Amino acid sequence: MARDLWILLWKDLRVARSYRFAFFVQMVSIVAPLVLLVFLERTLGGISVPSISEYGGNYVSFLLLGVVVTTFSATSLGAFSQSLRTAQVTGTLEALLFTKARLPVLVIGMSLYPFVRESLRMAIYIAGGFVVLGLALDTVNLLPALVVFALFLTVMLSMGLMAASFTLVFKQGDPITLLLVAGSGFLSGVIYPVEVLPLWLQKVALALPQTHAIEGLRLSVLSNASFSDISAQLIVLGIFAVIMLPLAVVGFSVAMDQARTEGSLAHF
């Protein structure tokens, strides 16, 4: 499985590099938002915001973590449907299906390049936070932060497979990516804490995995939170992962059978 994933990643990297200008723009776009945060930090001048004191009170650091998670989820989630559609449109999907690589592995492999690119973006943002924005290293509890990220990654993989299932059957109009990305921007506490929302919207926000991932990462990176401090976020993300992953695999298999029944695998 590792070789299947690696060769698909290598292939996408080669293809991406062959579009030289687009590749350059992609790489530049990774660092561009960090520049915006630097100017925002200069504008706010390290003002401490009481409503986010739980996360250290620095708004730019607070925003950085929100942006990191939401950008990662938006791009990586869209990657599944997009890579599947690209394979349908470019005609490579049927050829890939004739290989010995399992289908979920193929779909994950085809989406790996944007995942890696977004993980790199995430790492650069966080590193930039330390180097440029002056985040304090002693507030970081790395291990819980990595566990939050791993659980969130599993949930995103599952959601991405579900989104790809919609693409297989309906070709366009994947509602999962649309709802999760649009919903999380408003509700997950990206630019303001969830607590400022009306109570009923706070309840809706709790149904989004991004809310718990952002919260868990902020607490572990900005407030030195331990596993027990973020146990609620870990449990919720764990439940999401345990339920979503098998559901996504079964759902994808059903979608595949449906597409084979309708003869629409290569339709676009």
Place this chain on the structure above:
Amino acid sequence: MALAIETENIVKRFPVTNSLGDVFAFWKRPTVEVLRGVSLEIEAGEATALLGPNGAGKTTLLKILAGLILPTEGYIEIDGEDVTDGSAARDGRLIYVSNEERSMFWRLSGRENLRVFATLQHLGRAEQSRLIPELLDLVGLTEHADRPVMRYSSGMKQRLAIARGLLVKPSVLLLDEPTRSLDPAGARQMWNFIRTELVEKLGTTLLMATHNTEEAAALCDRVAVLHNGELRAHDTVSSVISMLTGSERWIIRTTGQWNGATASVQALPGVHRVGELTDVEVDGFAVELHVDGSEDRIPVIVRHLVDSGVGVTGVEKAQVSLGAAIEQLSRTA
């Protein structure tokens, strides 16, 4: 000889979505029947052409064998094993090569494409290093192996797709119109490659969908003819022609135009069709007749023509071409 492909009563009905309501009430969507009980037996090592007009169901049948489409009813065996669920393609016993030029990663070279697919076929590095140059050589692409596929001609892309299929040494190869986008010289080269390298040297069982009857006759031991989703004939070219036409083709040369005699000859017993002669050059006037197998029809027809004032200068029995037989099938069905 052992059977490589055996299908029994394959039926395929595709659901049709005409409105948004059909999307939600998917269990009661209307269907269209594309294959109607196709039973086909192909022996190991045999080359068979799948012929038929557009919409006959050729590509659907190939895709069902390849597991890209699930049959509604029926049973498929490849090399004696039940593969109705499409598993033959997944385990590498069967490969389907479509006429889709885009099925490669265009920005990678031919060699890189083969490397990607070889890795996904779980071939080890050593095997890849040996096999990829061998296959590139077999399909005549060694010189172009490191060029991006987007700079390949249609024929080169088709040959690369075949090389990709051969990575797993399949016992059955399904080709969907392999020469559709090739010029006549390229098509002939491809025929030669398929017949010599794939069928004769490697002993691969070949099932090839094509519209080109000349291609079918040149490459294949037998032909199978699909029409409106039904298998109408499956045998050698000459047997299929007589099976399809159910008649013999006669050419009658005359001193002048038939004028009104055409309709009256058409009305005679045993005459299936009276038409213009298109594939044989003759001096003067000549008309072709398709008459049922009984030879005593011809003197009656000649007498009728003479009585109608048409001077008959010659009568000869002619071979019906496979193309004409299929055309006739399309007209009569």
